[in-house]
Amino acid sequence: PFFRTLQEAFGVERMSLEIPGRGARRDAHAGPEGRWARVDRRDSDDGDAPARFVLVTGGEPGNEPGTLEVAMLSTRNRASRLRIGRDEPFDETETLSIQALGGVASLALDAPREWRERREVALWTDGAPFAGLVGNAPAMREAFAMIARVAPTQTSVLLLGESGTGKELAARAIHDRSQRSEGPFVAINCPSIPRELIEAELFGHEKGAFTGATAMRPGKVEVADGGTLFLDEVGDMEPATQVRLLRFLEEREFQRVGGRETRRVDVRILAATSRDLTAEVARGAFREDLYYRLNVVPLRMPSxxxxxxxxxxxxxxxxxxxxxxxxxxxxxxxxxxxxxxxxxxxxxxxxxxxxxxxxxxxxxxxxxxxxxxxxAPEAMRVGGTWDLHSGETLEARLQEVEAALIRTTLESTDWNQSAAARRLGVTETKVRNRMKQYGIRRPGDATGGAS
Structure with missing residues (x-):
């Protein structure tokens, strides 16, 4: 079905799958009535068991016009190449779409059907399939099933859903059931890092790279080497940082801020957002190419x-x-x-x-x-009074309502000011200023300052 889709949606006419170390190559050409004619060539025999392959993003256009080369990885960690071709060159959008399509197709190739069925049976018989994630509603069962399917792969996953739905817990569950479970799980909350420090937080910095950089410090990307990097609320990332992140995702290489040495790491990228990234792409706030890099497999957590x-x-x-x-x-x-x-x-x-x-x-x-x-706050409840009290002004009542709304929203977002600001449609600075103005503080916070 994957190759059929390539033919019907993108006009692909030929493909070639090369399997280094196995001495095998499989060619296919589109024949009459849309049928694929396969020609298998095997230089040496390595057993009768069929090879299984997982498609991973990162393919680059080939040197020949109308040829696209997509990187692949076998379950035995043998790098392979899938080359597809047609008469017309592939543009950037088609390239990204094919890579995203391949990521979805890889889920069916990653493991034998009977293994997946056994895994899902175990999932439902276990009272707590994933630590911290609780529920038996149909929407959650779908989420659990998708987590079980994507976890063993190396595919990038974009977790979607409102704030507070458990996206980070889902990311941890994916990591814990992956081949990287023995490696680190490193999470970074993108909006919580000041925009001028986000690149240093991600990629690290050398001593003296900027004011206050008194020592070398590795970034989250480097710390996550051999494991999983989780980018929470990636939709809030600044455009300049989006460019650097995209370059890293394409090459898996980076330089520390203030450094010249190019470093390589082996990390799996999981990202999450409570924003509508398609709308953000449409209005130019989020890079389309980065969106396709992250959104190989979308996983929605229900409200x-x-x-x-x-x-x-x-x-x-x-x-x-x-x-x-x-x-x-x-x-x-x-x-x-x-x-x-x-x-x-x-x-x-x-x-x-x-x-x-x-x-x-x-x-x-x-x-x-x-x-x-x-x-709703007291002044806005159904059946409550809208009359001003004796001596009360309209401005005082509006301030009361504003304070109540801000407090309620902060409580519902676990006092996350960034999330509260997004829900209220204001800036984080305005939320912080109003907290000081109205004396709103998190329970147990005696300072009354920003939390």
């Missing part, structure tokens, strides 16, 4: 609204026995929209466990943002 049947299970998981929630408290949780998803639910349960006493917690122990209709 909690899409799997309400998991709310009670998650609440019990976070609360721990022998403590439990009353039926009325569970009813409140089931009716809430959970804009902050699982992270907001976890915080709500932690709040209830802290302020409540005894083994049974009721709705009065839940945060105001959860108990209110839709999590």
């Amino acid at each position: 909690l609204r899409e799997r309400r049947e998991d709310v009670a299970t998650l609440a019990a998981h976070f609360l721990k026995e022998p403590r439990r929630l009353s039926s009325r408290a569970l009813d409140v949780l089931m009716k809430h929209d959970w804009p902050g998803n699982v992270r907001e639910l976890r915080n709500a349960i932690e709040y209830a466990a802290t302020v409540g006493s005894g083994d049974v917690l009721d709705e009065s122990h839940l945060p105001d943002s959860v108990r209110s209709a839709g999590g």
